[in-house]
Amino acid sequence: MNKDKYISVNANVSGYSFANLGLFTGFASGVYNAVYSLVILGIFTEILANEQLASSVVGVYVALYSVFCMIVGIFSKELLRWFSKARLMMFAFLLVVVCYSMMSFSVKPATFITLDWVSGIGSTIVGILIPLFMADFSKDVGMAKLNARYYLWVNIGCLFAPLFALNMAAWFGNYRIPFLAAGMIYAGGLLFFKRFGIVQMDKEIKRVSPKRTLKSLWINTLVFFRRSGMPRAYIVNFGFYALAAMRVLYVPIVVVEQGFSANVLGWVLTIGILPYIIFDFFIGNWVRRFGYKPLMTIGLVSFVGLATVAMFVHGWALLAVFVLWQISGAFMEPVHDLAFFDNTQKSEQARFYGVFKTTSYLPKVIAPILGALFIAIAGTTSAVWLVSVLVGVITLAVLLMKK
Helix, strand or coil, rough: CCCCCEEEECCCCCCCHHHHCHHHHHHHHHHHHHHHHHHHHHHHHHHHHHHHHHHHHHHHHHHHHHHHHHHHHHHHHHHHCCHHHHHHHHHHHHHHHHHHHHHHCCCCHHHHHHHHHHHHHHHHHHHHHHHHHHHCCCCCCHHHHHHHHHHHHHHHHHHHHHHHHHHHHHHHCCCCHHHHHHHHHHHHHHHHCCCCCEECCCCCCCCHHHHHHHHHHHHHHHHHHHHCHHHHHHHHHHHHHHHHHHHHHHHHHHHCCCCCHHHHHHHHHHHHHHHHHHHHHHHHHHHHHHHHHHHHHHHHHHHHHHHHCCCCHHHHHHHHHHHHHHHHHHHHHCCCCCHHHHHHHHHHHHHHHHHHHHHHHHHHHHHHHHHHHHEEEECCHHHHHHHHHHHHHHHHHHHCCCC
């Protein structure tokens, strides 16, 4: 296990117990993501009085937000040095519960944005700690099977989340109301986590100069990238999250721009979850038989092909593409981070995972900015799919490199 010592844990707790938290994080994220870009678009449309310009600014906003979350991820090494994982997990869950609940009210744009960024601290920490807990308790099961279980629950949680969120928004006539539901779901995750009965020794917080802390973080980052296999693992993970970022951010906007109702958007998002659930039953065995690289290759090649098609079709054909490329994502989702766990010892994972985890935020900085640039140049939101094509090709090239 990592340096954190577990004084006591309920006897029935295993790596699967932490993987089951995916049901809560997946359901909450599905509810949140279904309306998030539409709320942000509405805020900037009201401020700028220009929907096309607001569509471009959404990408810039998400990029800045992701920079912040990436910094939180990098500093997680220091947080784990100051606090036990169990205490940090409970704080992170509670922070998200409070912020999401407050975001559901008709607060001013500045207040909403502040709450959004503070909630990013909690959700980032939760996203870092769940895999570390799974690794701590993986025993002989291995991370491949635990990842498959985790993403199975994430996708089951996401299955009905879009319809639930959009119907709730329609019922109350407010796209912000689903944030309250997302907060309550995180509250359920907090209660589920407390049932594990984890007790860890509190750590002594020592005063460290900011300069020394920044130097330590910088050295840790350099050591990470000098480790064999880590640069490739980082780039491949970056590519996966960049493709996901473009899909999550711009699919709702494009569907609405194509003239479809929120109900249709809900069905597109819901049906798109089914491939993930179906494939998660088999991915664990496929990884053991074929390795992660062939599965990532299939996912990337098919995604690039479908993203190319998305640039030239409209209407129902475009909706079909949005659903089909979820199959591509289903091949990649359970395996995109296995290279990290395969190339690090358990004793090193807490040290390096914060750096590796920046791959889930840095793409949300670069991809939306590129998307905003392409929208501004082409004058159409569908130009963002060219970004997906470029990212997919580069990621595939790195994946298939011999060294």
